[in-house]
Amino acid sequence: MLSKKLEKALNEQVRIEAESSQVYLSMASWAEGKGLEGIAQFMYNQSDEERLHMLKLVKYINERGGHAQVSALNAPKTDFETFQKMFHELLEHEVFVSKSINDLVHVTLEEKDYATHNFLQWYVAEQIEEEALARTILDKINLIGNDKGGLYLFDRDIQQITANSVAITPK
Ligand code: FEO
Secondary structure: OOOOHHHHHHHHHHHHHHHHHHHHHHHHHHHHOOOHHHHHHHHHHHHHHHHHHHHHHHHHHOOOOOOOOOOOOOOOOOOOOOOOHHHHHHHHHHHHHHHHHHHHHHHHOOOOOHHHHHHHHHHHHHHHHHHHHHHHHHHHHHOOOOOHHHHHHHHHHHHOHHHHHHHHOOO
């Protein structure tokens, strides 16, 4: 059985993962509108992944006798100016999510809930991969600079890039 404090903290993470899904959906839509098909597909995939992160938490909370709550979400922004800035925001967002996961892990230790501590290790590893992925993409963007041919190839190739392809920890 989850403690009330931990249930509340897990539900907060449900909201953060749901908002992450919306943020990346908004990025996908913006990129699609700019004709950046590969980047759009990448962001649609990211959005789907975040929804799965949310669902995994929802099921865990309910399985442990809590009540997973579906709450109102903050609306993401709709204009990202340039794709370079957008990918910087993706990294910043993942750093923010990593911090919230760390805070959540801290609560499991305070509450001495080692099952939830164990459950959250999947998220800890996932965040390492997601941050690494965002940094890898930013490195590629820096290499391209303003080269139009480079952007064309980047947009084509990014569809193949997933968190697993730059994994530095085993799944
Ligand atoms: Fe579910 Fe990208 O954090």
